[in-house]
Amino acid sequence: MERRDLRALADRGVLLTSRAVEAGWPRRSLTRALRAEGWTQLRHGAWAEPGQSPDLLTRLRAVLFREPRLIVSHGSAATLWRIELLGDSRGSRKAPLEFTDPQLTLRRLSSDVHVHRLQLDPADVVERQGLRLTNPTRTVTDLLRRGPRDEAVVAVDSALTYRRVGHVRRAPLTRWDDIVAALESAGQAQGSARARRRLPLCDPRSGSPAETVARLRMYDAALHPESQAELRTPDGRRRTVDFLFRAPGLGVEIEGYAYHGTRDAHRQDIARFNQLLRCPEIRSLLRFSAEDVFHRPAYMVEEIRSTLADLTGASK
16 A cells, blocks of 8 residues: 555644554554654644644644544633633643543543533534634633632633733623523532632623732732722823722732833833822822732732731821
């Protein structure tokens, strides 16, 4: 049998060794030929075309070509929808791939593949980029049910609002009422009670994952400021502060990793900071970086507590 060119046997950048063997390639020489041509092994029996970095889509396809009944879900679906998450990028090779098996039979494929055995309504599944995946509402409700609390709340906040993710600005992907309805229809399904407890912690006014996590850290410390509080300067200009402890007059601003893209943006932020200090409701204003929120939350909370104590003491 004449051997076919390996690239011609690939499907959307992925080659299954079983297909190459069927096309006449001997198993003993196939791996050697693949490595010599620069193919990248994605997993046992699946390779990515030479010259291409195996992205999330390619890695997902490598699993689905062998297990086509699976549905992309949870963190992997969130990444495809450009829903923000915490921790390592879900598109990195270190992140586990997540799927749902609606037939409730498959338990485990490999250490880097997590298969959830959950029932899915046909309306929960859509096709995108050649894959079947859970829609945004089902994706975030699954995360609320099964994922870590902070990541689940970050995902819901992100999906409910306009966000710029990976240099792409996208519109809101779901609505609060749709998430509530989805959790109500889930009844007593596993994790649904946990999800309903977590949902009140979400806030569609949040502007970034850093803001969401800052709010959660304050909540855990029994600090409950207003989010995205609207203020006015003495000359009538409208301004918004990320968090406001209205009675003592403390504002808190959170800056994301890439907040200042240009000098103009930096200049505008300085002007905004100064204008917030002119608002009658603001007696003191604290600013924290994303690094503070994610890596030094105790410092952030202590600074807020100390400033609140100073403001309260000064008003007596």
